Amino acid sequence: MATLHIVDANGRAIVVEAGQGQTVMQIVRESGASGMEALCGGGCSCATCHVYVAPAFADLLHAIGEDEDALLDCSDHRATTSRLACQIVFDACMDGMSVTVAPAD
Ligand code: FES
Numbered sequence: 001m002a003t004l005h006i007v008d009a010n011g012r013a014i015v016v017e018a019g020q021g022q023t024v025m026q027i028v029r030e031s032g033a034s035g036m037e038a039l040c041g042g043g044c045s046c047a048t049c050h051v052y053v054a055p056a057f058a059d060l061l062h063a064i065g066e067d068e069d070a071l072l073d074c075s076d077h078r079a080t081t082s083r084l085a086c087q088i089v090f091d092a093c094m095d096g097m098s099v100t101v102a103p104a105d
Contacts, residue, residue, distance in 0.1 A: 002095035004028075009035020009101045018090050024099060025085035035101040042086035045051040047071040049085040050078075050102035055095040061088055077102045
């Protein structure tokens with residue numbers, strides 16, 4: 001198990017133990033964090049799972065996909081560390097990673 005740190009839409013900090021193979025979207029939703037709607041269920045078609053990944057962990061993630069990039073471009077809240085949580089498969093090498101739920105568009 002590895003640890004994921006979450007800051008939800010209300011600014012509440014949550015720390016969860018997570019197994020590898022789940023997406024960060026699934027982990028955040030199961031944590032009870034607010035603000036993670038994930039309306040499309042992980043299909044990379046809604047962008048309601050938008051998070052900011054702590055910069056120190058950005059290099060651990062696979063390159064952003066074309067669809068993910070296009071969806072994030074539609075957000076008024078896109079930042080350099082923006083990702084869609086449903087596109088990040090959690091792995092032990094991400095132990096200690098921090099994600100912040102982005103404001104809703
Ligand atoms: S849950 Fe819809 S894009 Fe991630």
